[in-house]
Amino acid sequence: MSLAKRADGLRAYPVKGGEYLAGNAVIFLVAGLAVPFAAADDSAVCAGVSRLGVDNCQGADSTERVAVEVGERKFLNAGDITLADVGETAFFADEHTLSADSNTSKRPKAGVITQVDDDGVWVSLGI
Incomplete structure (x- = not known):
């Protein structure tokens, strides 16, 4: 039995501390935290494209979440x-x-x- 269904291919991921993620930008996961292209390396996983920008420049890891479309x-x-x-x-x-x-x-x-x-x-x- 399924517990839930996602609508419209949306996901939300915690943002790495000190990062700003622009809207309509490709978002990557590094060690489970969302980062922009500039912070992505060969271990990064493409999570999708952000719906809106998120500013976590002053926050710690996981203080903010970013919504992405797959x-x-x-x-x-x-x-x-x-x-x-x-x-x-x-x-x-x-x-x-x-x-x-x-x-x-x-x-x-x-x-x-x-x-x-x-x-x-x-x-x-x-x-």
Whole structure:
């Protein structure tokens, strides 16, 4: 028996102390705490895209929570993702651009590539 159902692909995660998370930005989890792209490393897990900004610059770990949306999002293509990469993992080259290259496991994972268009790459974000 299920205890509950999530609506609309929303999640909420505790924010790392000292961090500001912008609205409509990719959010990562590092050791279970939400951080922006700038604080993400190769161990970071992409949680989704923030609905609103959250300011935890003066707070301790977990003082604030950020709401994120999971699902498919379109990003720029670094130029190395092709149709043959559908179903493979994409990596963030920067906050707005995806690559098929992990840069020797130094880039955070974005998610699974679901479609490649002339103007970008669709990827399924979130955990």
